[in-house]
Amino acid sequence: MxxxxxxxxxxxxxxxxxxxxxxxxxxxxxxxxxxxxxxxxxxxxxxxxxxxxxxxxxxxxxxxxxxxxxxxxxxxxxxxxxxxxxxxxxxxxxxxxxxxxxxxxxxxxxxxxxxxxxxEDAGRLPLLAPMSEIAGKMSVLMGGCFLANQHGGSGVLLGGVPGVLPARVSILGGGSAGTQAARAAAAFGADVTVLELDHERMRYLESALPSQVHTLYSTEQHLDEQLASVDLLIGAVLVPGAAATRLVTRDMLAAVKKGSVFVDISIDQGGCFETSKPTTHDDPVYVAEGIIHYCVSNMPAAYxxxxxxxxxxxxxxxxxxxxxxxxxxxxxxxxxxxxxxxxxxxxxxxxxxxxxxxxxxxxxxxx
Ligand SMILES: NC(=O)c1ccc[n+]([C@@H]2O[C@H](COP(=O)([O-])OP(=O)(O)OC[C@H]3O[C@@H](n4cnc5c(N)ncnc54)[C@H](O)[C@@H]3O)[C@@H](O)[C@H]2O)c1
Structure with a gap:
């Protein structure tokens, strides 16, 4: 051929x-x-x-x-x-x-x-997974960077220091991208919660990831509670082939601290935040409702x-x-x-x- x-x-x-x-x-x-x-x-x-x-x-x-x-x-x-x-x-x-x-x-x-x-291979997505894993790790690097005050962020350091609590990181979707994001955020010392729909996946995450990573059923109520305290929100949901589910509406952002950072990894499937729109590596972020949005649709191209x-x-x-x-x-x-x-x-x-x-x-x- x-x-x-x-x-x-x-x-x-x-x-x-x-x-x-x-x-x-x-x-x-x-x-x-x-x-x-x-x-x-x-x-x-x-x-x-x-x-x-x-x-x-x-x-x-x-x-x-x-x-x-x-x-x-x-x-x-x-x-x-x-x-x-x-x-x-x-x-x-x-x-x-x-x-x-x-x-x-x-x-x-x-x-x-x-x-x-x-x-597909045995229920997983073998050709998406490697890029998702890279995007997942990157989402924490980028999120932590844009939380810095000079980038307009709230000025919270991901891991905190002795005597000061770490940042709250919430991750929507615990698949390939979400798992690596959780692992990276935990490695920085952040307090991490992964919201998932799949019970078996949550069981796996609890056993495979460090103990400061918690899992939570992905419901609107739980998401509202997370938004009230989140510093870095990472969107990594997927239903294969379908447009990403819009989990966070513009109205919900009123409850989020100004200067928090949202990284929408799922932007290539349309994005899971209503306020998301695709960005590029040379102009990766914008502010909507006081929240910094990072929505680069080809994140792995950075590395x-x-x-x-x-x-x-x-x-x-x-x-x-x-x-x-x-x-x-x-x-x-x-x-x-x-x-x-x-x-x-x-x-x-x-x-x-x-x-x-x-x-x-x-x-x-x-x-
Ligand atoms: N922006 C980029 O550069 C980039 C790079 C790679 C992958 N991606 C995208 O990242 C997204 C995630 O990819 P993946 O490989 O991790 O997918 P995955 O299939 O491995 O994981 C997705 C997870 O989302 C969960 N999920 C679905 N609906 C949910 C909901 N409502 N609430 C909570 N969890 C939910 C699923 O149960 C699944 O575990 C995809 O849209 C993919 O295209 C983007």
Whole structure:
């Protein structure tokens, strides 16, 4: 199979979908890998490393998009829609629930849209997890930083000091991102509460995390109580494929201390605070109702050397299986991978996604 790796063009995006060692693995399997020049530069992979791994280097994005399958990091931007064509396999983060324009463009063009974030393995999301783990750890770094007075924050230090209580950190959702956020916040010495719906998950969190991490059923009442004392609120909920549940309304912010920080990791699925709107790494925060909001939708791009290795490590075996078996056989043989199918032959094939977009669900032909 011919596999294309374009350079990411989203603002401040620094990751690349495949490392040179990933390219070598695919080339050794008899596949042709076309990498756009400069694609790996910000992740520490110069063109020469790709060349030595057996990649064909392309001068222009167009050559890359002519491949049978294009693997990316972020969703295509409008200037990339010209490359869409029937039969093209696009394997990347799509996050279509928050992006109806892209969903329409994919449906109209006949592109096969396979989304990393809805691929499943034993009930977990193996291709979302590595980026969520990075975003979870980062949410505490960023939150702690913007709590500083010079950034407009309330001036509370996450871990406190002897004789002074630590900051109160509340985390909505205890999945991959929420767990790492809780671990990082606890490591700083903060007082941490994770609000979850899944009882088994809470049981796991209680056993796996330090004792200053508490779990709490995610109800409106409990959330109201948390908001009254929170210093740093981290949104990390997910229902795979669907738009993020709006858990915190603008009205609820009246109870929150001014200068507190909200980090909405779930912003890529539309965000779980009513006051959230996407921001970028070069202008990551804004203030709404006296609360600092950090809503960067590609947080892991801040640490591309770690993120690219983590992403490529997770996706490579799936890319290789699709390339070796052919798309349809891979879908039939790997039901977890078939869960990643969002768009096929001009139809929506993911139920929760279709529900969020208010469009017809046509069923997934491979499940
Ligand atoms: N902004 C970024 O750069 C970035 C990077 C990576 C991931 N993300 C996003 O982070 C979010 C979380 O991803 P994840 O991998 O941790 O997902 P996950 O599926 O591992 O965990 C989500 C958790 O949320 C819980 N949940 C669902 N509804 C809830 C509710 N109403 N109250 C409390 N808990 C609830 C689920 O039970 C689950 O445990 C996703 O939207 C993902 O796309 C964003």
């Amino acid at each position: 011919h596999i294309g790796v374009p350079k990411e063009i989203k603002r401040m995006e620094t990751r690349v979908a495949c490392t040179p060692s990933g390219v070598r693995h695919l080339v050794n399997g008899g596949h042709r890998v076309v990498v756009e020049r400069g694609a790996g530069e910000k992740s520490g992979f110069a063109d020469d490393k790709y060349r030595r791994a057996g990649a064909v280097m392309a001068e222009h994005a167009e050559e890359v998009w002519q491949c049978d399958m294009v693997v990316k990091v972020k969703e295509p931007l409008e200037e990339e829609y010209v490359f869409f064509r029937k039969g093209l396999i696009l394997f990347t983060y799509l996050h279509l629930a928050g992006n109806p324009v892209l969903a329409e463009a994919l449906l109209a063009s006949g592109v096969t849209g396979l989304a990393y974030e809805t691929v 591309p050397r770690t993120s690219t290795e983590a992403l490529s490590g997770a996706t490579l075996s799936y890319i290789r299986r699709i390339a070796d078996l052919g798309f349809e056989s891979a879908m039939v043989m790997m039901p977890g991978l078939a869960e990643g199918l969002n768009i096929w032959n001009g139809a929506l094939t993911h139920k929760a996604l279709a529900g969020s977009l208010g469009l017809e669900f046509s069923g997934n032909p491979f499940l």
